Amino acid sequence: MTTSDDLPIKSNSDVVLVRQHVRTAAVNVGLSLVDQTKVVTAASELARNALVYAGGGQVRIEIVNNGIRKGLRLAFSDTGPGIPDIPQALTDGWTTGGGLGLGLSGSRRLVDEFDLQSAPGEGTLITVTKWAR
Amino acid sequence: MDRVPVLKLGDILIVSIQIDLQDQSVLALQEDLADQVVATGARGVIIDITAVEIVDSFIGRMLATIAAISRMLDAETVVVGMRPAVAITLVELGLSLGGVRTALNLEKGVALLNHLDGAQIVTAAQ
Ligand SMILES: Nc1ncnc2c1ncn2[C@@H]1O[C@H](COP(=O)(O)OP(=O)(O)OP(=O)(O)O)[C@@H](O)[C@H]1O
Ligand SMILES: [Mg+2]
Numbered sequence: 001m002t003t004s005d006d007l008p009i010k011s012n013s014d015v016v017l018v019r020q021h022v023r024t025a026a027v028n029v030g031l032s033l034v035d036q037t038k039v040v041t042a043a044s045e046l047a048r049n050a051l052v053y054a055g056g057g058q059v060r061i062e063i064v065n066n067g068i069r070k071g072l073r074l075a076f077s078d079t080g081p082g083i084p085d086i087p088q089a090l091t092d093g094w095t096t097g098g099g100l101g102l103g104l105s106g107s108r109r110l111v112d113e114f115d116l117q118s119a120p121g122e123g124t125l126i127t128v129t130k131w132a133r
Numbered sequence: 134m135d136r137v138p139v140l141k142l143g144d145i146l147i148v149s150i151q152i153d154l155q156d157q158s159v160l161a162l163q164e165d166l167a168d169q170v171v172a173t174g175a176r177g178v179i180i181d182i183t184a185v186e187i188v189d190s191f192i193g194r195m196l197a198t199i200a201a202i203s204r205m206l207d208a209e210t211v212v213v214g215m216r217p218a219v220a221i222t223l224v225e226l227g228l229s230l231g232g233v234r235t236a237l238n239l240e241k242g243v244a245l246l247n248h249l250d251g252a253q254i255v256t257a258a259q
Contacts, residue, residue: 012155019187025152037218041226044189048156090257092227102190106226 004062009050009076018047018059022074025061029072030132038110039072039130045103046076046126052097053122054080064129071112071131076124083118090116137162137170145175145246146170146208147239159195162169166199177246178203182238183214186212200233209249210234213242 005025013023021120022043026036033069052058057078064073083089090108104126106113111128118124135158148162158174166178177251180196182188188196200210211234223230236242 012157016153016155023186034218035222037222041187041222042191043189044191045226048189048191061159093221100190100194100228101225106190106228109225109227110222 004060006058006060008056008058009047010056012051014043015051019044021061025063025072029063029070031072031130032133035130039090042107042110043074045107046128049103050076052076054078066076067129071129073127074127075127079123082120082124084120086116087120088130134158134161139165141173141175144175145177145179145243145257146173146175147181151184153186156191159192161242162194167202167206168202171206175208176250178210179239179242179246180209180210180212181214182212185219188219188223190226190228195235197230209238209246211242211245212241213237223247232246
């Protein structure tokens with residue numbers, strides 16, 4: 001059985017809500033405290049990116065099961081400008097927004113699975129999964 | 134938007150972050166602290182993050198910026214109470230918070246500021 005939760009990301013307060021919903025789901029999945037902290041931090045980065053670079057988007061929070069373990073899957077989607085050079089965007093320190101350039105690359109390190117699909121003019125879809133140990 | 138109160142104890146400004154802050158509140162805190170450092174002539178700033186469950190790149194950058202701003206205004210900043218899970222996550226995220234001094238708790242933070250200043254910063258505290 002999977003349960004899922006869709007949330008809009010349209011404002012800074014939505015980013016806070018995303019963090020809170022992801023935390024609750026991470027607890028329900030049985031993630032350790034450190035893993036909860038990692039996945040909530042990644043969610044915060046990806047939600048803020050959707051807001052800042054795409055003017056908003058949404059996230060689907062899903063509890064998944066691969067037959068052996070439970071996991072938490074988050075899919076962030078937006079219909080913004082897209083990312084022209086994905087390897088470059090995933091490089092530590094690369095930013096077009098005056099940030100630290102750690103949101104994407106850092107989030108990738110904080111989760112078990114990271115998938116980024118994007119093309120100029122076609123928006124961005126980032127799916128991350130953290131499995132319970 | 135929530136505003137975080139800034140308390141004054143002797144020559145130290147103390148900020149305790151108790152709720153999950155949205156980005157504007159984080160920026161407002163940064164400005165409030167800079168104003169208050171100048172207005173009060175404080176020599177030290179303590180940011181207590183004991184209750185903070187995650188520090189992402191935005192809050193991390195705010196901590197580093199506050200430290201840099203207050204240093205320019207002749208005050209030292211100490212971040213206290215970071216949770217172990219937060220520290221582990223920050224390192225993996227890639228944020229080392231190089232320029233930010235830390236102490237395990239408020240008491241040690243005050244002791245560190247006193248030590249840095251060479252004099253007793255907190256005159257009000259027993
Ligand atoms: N959803 C998105 N839509 C379009 N471009 C994006 C999106 N997310 C990230 N990017 C691009 O990828 C770059 C890197 O993103 P990343 O989150 O790693 O760093 P940052 O947001 O610039 O800084 P930080 O997150 O460290 O504060 C961004 O500067 C932006 O150009
Ligand atoms: Mg970012």
